[in-house]
Amino acid sequence: MKLQKKTNIVQSVDRAILILEVLEKSPEPLGVTEIGNRMDLHKSTTFGLLHTLENRGLVIQDKENGKYKLGLRLLEFGEKVRERINLRAQAKPFLKQLVDEYQETVHLVVKTDNEYVYIDKVEGPQAIRMYSQIGKRALMHCTGVGKSILAYLPDSELKGILNNIKLTSFTPNTITTLEQLKEQLQRIRLQGYSLDDEEIESGLRCVAAPILNYNGEAVAAISVSGPTTRMTYERIKELVEPVKETSLKISSTLGFKIK
Numbered sequence: 001m002k003l004q005k006k007t008n009i010v011q012s013v014d015r016a017i018l019i020l021e022v023l024e025k026s027p028e029p030l031g032v033t034e035i036g037n038r039m040d041l042h043k044s045t046t047f048g049l050l051h052t053l054e055n056r057g058l059v060i061q062d063k064e065n066g067k068y069k070l071g072l073r074l075l076e077f078g079e080k081v082r083e084r085i086n087l088r089a090q091a092k093p094f095l096k097q098l099v100d101e102y103q104e105t106v107h108l109v110v111k112t113d114n115e116y117v118y119i120d121k122v123e124g125p126q127a128i129r130m131y132s133q134i135g136k137r138a139l140m141h142c143t144g145v146g147k148s149i150l151a152y153l154p155d156s157e158l159k160g161i162l163n164n165i166k167l168t169s170f171t172p173n174t175i176t177t178l179e180q181l182k183e184q185l186q187r188i189r190l191q192g193y194s195l196d197d198e199e200i201e202s203g204l205r206c207v208a209a210p211i212l213n214y215n216g217e218a219v220a221a222i223s224v225s226g227p228t229t230r231m232t233y234e235r236i237k238e239l240v241e242p243v244k245e246t247s248l249k250i251s252s253t254l255g256f257k258i259k
Contacts, residue, residue: 015041016049020070023059029067087211087220088120090253094246095122098224102239104231109145110220111153112137114161116146124226141167141181142174144196144208145221150181151188152210152218158185173199192244195236198228205231207239209247214255222247
């Protein structure tokens, strides 16, 4: 069967990926010439690609013999992919249970860089629903799930984010100063949950809680969300414990030990 020629391929990126595939298939580290010969590339081109991959931790060069092997950064990528795939599957029954019991939309998000991304959503049966989309990114300072994740990050990672965070205002309730944000994060750590009280969108409230890994660090969060006409403060109080309990159940599937 004749393969169709693909368009819009960036040659240098394609070659870099092929280098990783060559190293993945080789039981032993390979030198620049060996890799170049297997790919029919000039030595200087191969070296430039390897140097770039090494700079990003995707390959490692043995300083004694000059040969290359796959880098540990790839293992980190694989762990993130595995964690997210497993997390979605493991969390699904718990998310459905929350929706069945409380009839509101439930979200599952994971941290990515200085934002979070929706990886699952279970719609409630109510007539008025939220617009949200799996794969969509959002900011962390103005949402319940975002603040839950921030509150349980390692101090060094949190400091890096706070040093670069842009506290964009979306509503009169949005946090716009670092002092306010830090105070809220401290409160969230003490109580184990967070709120979005019309902070990213007027007329919308949610209660959220972090999902923790075996180190007690936040890798994700869940939320129950809805319009303020249904998500009254009394309703929020009713949802706090179920959301916290659900997040802990999901956390336990990642190795988190409840003390």
